[in-house]
Amino acid sequence: MGALPRENPGGCTQEPLETLPVCEGVLVLLNEPGMRDFVKAALQQHFARIDTAATADEARKMATETCYRFMIADIRLPGGPRGIELAQELRELSSLEMDVIFITGCGDVQDEIDAMRDATADVLRKPFHAEQLLALIKRAGDRRRTAREIFLRDRESDQRPVPERIVGDSDAIKDLWRTIRRVAPTASTVLIKGETGAGKELVARSLHDLSGRQGSYVPVNCGAISPDLIEGELFGHLKGAFTGAHQARNGLFGHADGGTLFLDEIGEMPLGLQAKLLRVLEARSYRPVGGNQEIPINTRVIAATNRDLAAEVLAGRFRKDLYYRINVIDLRLPPLRERKDDIPRLAEHFLTILSAELGVPKPELTAWDREQLIRYDWPGNCRELRNVIERSLLLGKPPSCYIAATDPAGTPDRPVTEATPRSLATMQRSHIMNALLAAGGNKTLAARSLGISRKTVERKLKEWADPNLCDTGTLDG
Missing domain, CATH: 1.10.8.60 (Helicase, Ruva Protein; domain 3)
Structure with missing residues (x-):
């Protein structure tokens, strides 16, 4: 495990345990030279490209030549615009969404409140440790991947009529379509089993679109979100629930209320969270992180896995009670062979x-x-x-x-x-x-x-x- 990070074509060096997201580069815009050096040293082993700037003009010039995915900037810049306005200006120079971490002092309360209104920004107060900065960068990467996954999957599925999504005339596909049409209008939980790449997402989306449910279809890959973040992603959190939770946030269960939540690769879900998911399915309500009040929901859950969950239960890696709860309707998607x-x-x-x-x-x-x-x-x-x-x-x-x-x-x-x-x-x-x-x-x-x-x-x-x-x-x- 003592291997050095390797550089990949995306321009980011990755740790062996893949703790940080891939990105094009980081722009560090801080007034104090010592603080710039500290931040650059903290990020050096994780990112191949780190550019530093002392003024807004330097940052503008760099942004016209390089597409940054992260900017770490003082919330107040001497002799220029506020960091919030500059961040928006630099985003307009780039075709990619740029996440920003604003560095603030104790006297920047109003600026800090304004920054919190930006969904792609976080705030870090001085003094701070390198671990705090890296945690915010990781959280921003996870947040962006989840949002991109939801957007791309929704866009791709919406472009095709339901009958055209699963292509095939084989008996197996005809049987699958008959089952989909029969169970789609119900509220029953569905477990879709199939190998990687077989089209489980298409089946889930078809079930939702044929259900008549008026709420949103919200997919989430349980294996793509780190275990310490997935509970907050699913259930949301209240303001002050943990360090950095400066405002309340709705979870994916809340977004899917009245619609469908698709839990892809549910076999990757941590055991501790499996117990909480079981309670949500039984009670039809959930509790945000840091909250005491139950919030009722009308969300249909569709799960998918490429694992043998029965074997996972025997091995102690998946809860038996949750397995029986999600396996109400069992749909098997045949592999291409x-x-x-x-x-x-x-x-x-x-x-x-x-x-x-x-x-x-x-x-x-x-x-x-x-x-x-x-x-x-x-x-x-x-x-x-x-x-x-x-x-x-x-x-x-x-x-x-x-x-x-x-x-x-x-x-x-x-x-x-x-x-x-x-x-x-x-x-x-x-x-x-x-x-x-x-x-x-x-x-x-x-x-x-x-x-x-x-x-x-x-x-x-x-x-x-x-x-x-x-x-x-x-x-x-």
């Missing part, structure tokens, strides 16, 4: 939408391409198929060029054919290892390219029990 007749239609679907998005001509699939697509087992399911189609459109080569695996002997990039059969476990191992090699050994980047969590990659490496692979100094993300 079990509905291979749907693969050509799915490929055509992805070719149509991606060629339009990328602005390139839509090519025709050859008989050879169709045959190779059907033969491949697709351990990454629909997400992997989409990635292969997108890669082929961008690079101008047939999809069959990108269906490859590494055999146990180590021969790379050999096409999968009937003459080279492989078990699913071997294919999965090859796929993850190819992603790790492509990412230079960075587990985080490899997990993102595969559409799975970093924890999944680490768990697989431990299962294969190869000390060269499990060594965090060799493959560190």
